[in-house]
Amino acid sequence: MDDKYIKELRNALSVLNSIKSFPDYYVNYLQKHKIENFSDFFDLLDYFKEHLQSNNGLGEEEKIIISHVKSLLEKVRYKNNSSKLFITTNHLKPNEEFINSFLEEYHLVETDNLYFKEIKPRRFKTITEKIVLYGIDGRKLYTLFEKYKGYNHPFIFYLISEPLINAKNYSQGISILEESLKYAFRYPNIYWNSLYGLEGCMWALFNIQFLLKKDGISVIDKKISLFRIKLLKLIYLYLTRYICIHSNDPRIIDCYSNRGRLVKDYSMDFIAIFGLGVNPEIQCLSDYYLGYQSAIKFNLFAPPFMQLRWESMKLYRHGSHIPNSTGGYQDIEDRTWMELVRDGEIRSIHFAKFFLSEFENYDYNLTNDQIKYICNYAKERNKDDFENYTNNLKSKQT
Incomplete structure (x- = not known):
């Protein structure tokens, strides 16, 4: 283990000294146990927490300190791990309890109408692929967005933007997608350890490259240095991360x-x-x-x-x-x-x-200003055609 990580571990454990009984407990603990890896450190915290609980010494302050130390150890373990693509860090996961409620309400926005759209350009010579588009109640979708936009979650922004972009309501859809991209193009990304956050960032990046197309990416590349390479590498990284975990x-x-x-x-x-x-x-x-x-x-x-x-x-x-x-x-x-x-x-x-x-x-x-420039250019390339598009879909169903 790198010396700088050992130092960080010691700093994390020193926080426990603010709990009065920890120094003596730690000395006694080392007589029976060895601490050689991260699992051993977490065992120490769990045993110490049990010790406090059994001696009526586990108050709110002690709980907060132990939780904080666990979070510090998780960060150090992640930094010191050679397989970061494959691991998630529980203490770095954001609170996403609201996502389940959002998904339940999102499905209520869908209508009973189904539309089939051929994928173009075709990916296969001998297979014609079609995607199923669910009808969406626009007013309910707007209400849902207003309710959940304050959570600032890339998955919510991506999922709300998807039906708008599919329906060629690009001006609104891309503006919402822009909020997802602010997380996708930024490190550290607080949603790196989140299944939903990762998915939102991943598809937001994939969708913006689809909207820009190759020539649009080339235009932006002249304004934002190495944009094409950054975008392709990031999409590849997010897709691989999702596969790995x-x-x-x-x-x-x-x-x-x-x-x-x-x-x-x-x-x-x-x-x-x-x-x-x-x-x-x-x-x-x-x-x-x-x-x-x-x-x-x-x-x-x-x-x-x-x-x-x-x-x-x-x-x-x-x-x-x-x-x-x-x-x-x-x-x-x-x-x-x-x-x-x-x-x-x-x-x-x-x-x-x-x-x-x-x-x-x-x-x-990328900065927020750069992301805004990218999205504004995507809107210029993709003009709103919502009414014609939806009317054509409906006529094909009859």
């Missing part, structure tokens, strides 16, 4: 497929990001297969999930998403299809760890 969540299928698509769509940029010797198509091949593999794990066998396997196979056999007469990577590489998938998975963790180190160094941080 939510392996039992079916939504990782979307994370894998969208990460693969991101690398495919910006392959020239990722050549520079990944560096020499790393082929972005191998990463794409790997992500598509891992998405398919995850779908099988959750017993999902619909055509779009099976298509992920086919897309991965085509890249391996033909070096293209369109079958052709060339041998693809099965002739070029001395590794099998599954070996390439596994190598791509390992590399994705390596890249995300490096991106996280840059994020922690504040390399991707």
Whole structure:
């Protein structure tokens, strides 16, 4: 363990000395127990808390001090962990009890109407994908937003913005999405250890790149230094983080497929990001297969999930998403299809760890003014067309 972390641990434990009985308890404790790692420190706190409780010495002040020390230890443990992508820190999680109430009320905003919209541009040559859009009561949505906007939570802002943007009410939708982006482009991010916060930041970033498109990102890149690279790295990082800590969540299928698509769509940029010797198509091949593999794990066998396997196979056999007469990577590489998938998975963790180190160094941080400029430009590119869009959807349903 680094000396500076040992010093921080000692500082954290010294706070306990403000509890009168701790110094003597600590001396006696060390005669029976060793403290060699973080788990041992947490055991000490738990035993000391039990000791106070059994001796009627656990008041509100003592509870606050012990909780504070646990929080300090969690922060030190996180800083000292080489696998930060895979861990969440309980004491750094914000209070999100209100999210369940928000989700219940959000579903009440949905109407019984369902609309089907074809995904364009098409992701697959042989499969036409459609997304299901739920009808939304606009007045109820506005009331819900007014009720919960004060919580300043990126997931709430993202989820409220989604139906507005889908309905081409861009001016309002992007303005709300902007609030999520203020957290996504900032380190430290208090929602890094939150499932909902992470999801909100992740999709907010993905949506803004979709709204800007490549040429829009290039325009902003001239105003904000390295914006394109920062945006792509951050999206990749958030998607990987979600995959790493939510392996039992079916939504990782979307994370894998969208990460693969991101690398495919910006392959020239990722050549520079990944560096020499790393082929972005191998990463794409790997992500598509891992998405398919995850779908099988959750017993999902619909055509779009099976298509992920086919897309991965085509890249391996033909070096293209369109079958052709060339041998693809099965002739070029001395590794099998599954070996390439596994190598791509390992590399994705390596890249995300490096991106996280840059994020922690504040390399991707943007100011609120910069984020506002980005969102204002996105509004310029995407003009409101709410009435025409909704009328067209309704006419197609009849």
